[in-house]
Amino acid sequence: MLEARHLVKRFFGVTVVDDVNFVVRPGEIVGCLGPNGSGKTTTARMLTGLLDPTRGSVFFDGSDINADPIGFRRRLGYVPEEPYLYPFLSGREYLELVGRLREMPAPLMAKKIAALLELFGLTGAVEQGIGSYSKGMKQKVLIIAAIMHDPDVLIFDEPDSGLDVTATLVLRHLVRALAARGKVVLYSSHVLEVVEKLCTRVVVIHRGRVVADDSVARLRSLMASSSLEEVFAQLVLRVDPERTAGDIADVVAARA
């Protein structure tokens, strides 16, 4: 299992992740839910080992991930929030690069890449430079790159960003299928409905702190609790969106 133990992150003296603790067990899909800027991506990056915590540690199967960072990365698949892809490589070339870095055997890698590109509906674009891909196509490449070495830990940071309805549904079922095969899955999102439909448990983060860690079944009743009122006001109600939109339009139209 994957454990966040007292994770703290400060940037320039500002605490953005503040003593975050939670556990993700194999077979679980844990949703990390919170408004924009609450610390989801920062937490996810610390869980991958890409960002060093200011304090605290990440444990996987009982060991600190820093004890064997390469061993941990072999077992990790990560879909980052930002699609950092090499624009001059084709989709196939990028996935081959990732596969080689992952030390996948060449024939298995070629077979998996071809099959996954086909299943994600990218076959027609495999030889095109990624720079010419649409947002959703880039996202699909990121997802393939994260899963093709069959990792045991999957950290998804807004993985449905830019995906169309069909691809989103495929992704949702895929996440469930991977969890059913015993993977550890963390799914970060600011969309309450997505987390409710997909996840078995939810960790709600607000201003860098875990304000709830419970089953999805209890999420709705938790929403009535005053400690969570503000979080869900931002997630669900978004403080009178129509009025805010009107105010923005007024500012844009200002002449003096």
Ligand SMILES: Nc1ncnc2c1ncn2[C@@H]1O[C@H](COP(=O)(O)OP(=O)(O)OP(=O)(O)O)[C@@H](O)[C@H]1O
């Ligand atoms: N490299 C950085 N340097 C300084 N501040 C940072 C850095 N990365 C994140 N932060 C700050 O940390 C806070 C949390 O950011 P984070 O990206 O973790 O939020 P998030 O919950 O993923 O939000 P979103 O839903 O918008 O993706 C923000 O206030 C952000 O400005």
Ligand SMILES: [Mg+2]
């Ligand atoms: Mg984020």
